[in-house]
Amino acid sequence: MFDWLFGRRPPPPVPPAPAQARPASREPIDLRVAMIVHDPLLEAHGGRRLHAHFGWYDPDTLATQYIDDLRDCSGGLARYHIAEHHVIDGYPAKLDGFVYDDTTYLACWTHRSGFHQPDAVDYGRLLDSFDLTRKVVSGAIDEVWLFAFPYAGYYESHMAGTGAIWCNSPALAGSEGCPRRFVVMGFNYERDVGCMLENFGHRVESTMAHVYRAHRGERNLWERFTRYDLSHPGRAECGNVHFAPNSRRDYDWGNPRPVLCHADAWYNFPDLSAPPRLIDASEWGGGDTRLHHRWWLAHLPRADGTTDGMLNNWWAYVLRPDQYL
Numbered sequence: 001m002f003d004w005l006f007g008r009r010p011p012p013p014v015p016p017a018p019a020q021a022r023p024a025s026r027e028p029i030d031l032r033v034a035m036i037v038h039d040p041l042l043e044a045h046g047g048r049r050l051h052a053h054f055g056w057y058d059p060d061t062l063a064t065q066y067i068d069d070l071r072d073c074s075g076g077l078a079r080y081h082i083a084e085h086h087v088i089d090g091y092p093a094k095l096d097g098f099v100y101d102d103t104t105y106l107a108c109w110t111h112r113s114g115f116h117q118p119d120a121v122d123y124g125r126l127l128d129s130f131d132l133t134r135k136v137v138s139g140a141i142d143e144v145w146l147f148a149f150p151y152a153g154y155y156e157s158h159m160a161g162t163g164a165i166w167c168n169s170p171a172l173a174g175s176e177g178c179p180r181r182f183v184v185m186g187f188n189y190e191r192d193v194g195c196m197l198e199n200f201g202h203r204v205e206s207t208m209a210h211v212y213r214a215h216r217g218e219r220n221l222w223e224r225f226t227r228y229d230l231s232h233p234g235r236a237e238c239g240n241v242h243f244a245p246n247s248r249r250d251y252d253w254g255n256p257r258p259v260l261c262h263a264d265a266w267y268n269f270p271d272l273s274a275p276p277r278l279i280d281a282s283e284w285g286g287g288d289t290r291l292h293h294r295w296w297l298a299h300l301p302r303a304d305g306t307t308d309g310m311l312n313n314w315w316a317y318v319l320r321p322d323q324y325l
Contacts, residue, residue, distance in 0.1 A: 121153035154186025194290030201241035254287025
């Protein structure tokens with residue numbers, strides 16, 4: 001889905017390392033990122049950047065927090081590096097060619113209406129502008145991060161290249177000529193790092209649903225991982241990005257109701273024999289978005305070997321779709 005929502009939250013406390021985090025059993029996965037930030041200078045407002053004018057989050061700080069969180073949650077497996085960093089004094093073009101300027105965007109945001117439709121950004125034009133496809137093919141970069149304002153028109157995640165799959169959005173049309181799959185992440189700097197982790201979590205969901213698409217019943221370990229009490233009474237495991245093990249509705253991460261849960265077993269994957277125990281929202285931050293998503297990501301398997309033909313290290317599928325999908 002597009003990252004459009006309003007509602008800025010106060011910065012959460014810096015979270016501790018995920019509970020029971022275990023060391024990675026595989027070599028770290030180093031990923032080079034092209035980071036492109038559309039953060040216009042508002043000359044009529046003292047030359048401040050758009051994010052500073054509205055008191056939104058600093059994109060560089062968000063990127064650092066996101067890199068640190070994913071490294072921690074993966075036990076050191078996910079090692080992102082900013083290979084190139086571009087800050088653009090302007091607005092990205094929409095698919096129909098429309099481009100905001102300071103006056104039109106500020107008017108829309110002030111009135112919370114009048115935003116251009118269709119909203120979708122022109123990804124092809126963006127990639128071409130920075131020669132990103134060639135850089136992916138050459139190995140200079142592995143992934144693209146786009147940072148912008150609300151209604152920039154970005155998907156939360158978007159996969160490109162030959163054989164690209166649904167990644168919380170359709171595969172990028174017109175990118176089939178690129179022989180290497182890669183992911184373009186879209187981040188809204190009006191929102192905090194918890195929302196960035198949510199974008200990544202949906203990328204995980206799309207990827208792992210694809211990986212296990214041919215497995216049925218208990219063989220589908222992804223479906224087992226995402227069970228929660230509302231869908232499987234008494235058999236909750238780790239839940240999904242929107243539903244914690246005890247959630248009764250979407251985004252219900254602060255529910256104090258204890259449920260019997262098998263989440264601990266996933267720390268020892270592929271051995272899932274650990275017994276269940278009663279668990280509630282105190283385990284994942286009592287309703288804090290960032291803390292829940294860190295807890296959930298920390299349970300993703302990252303062991304050596306294979307089970308039923310699938311890697312025991314699920315991070316490999318998510319981080320390197322070009323190699324493992």
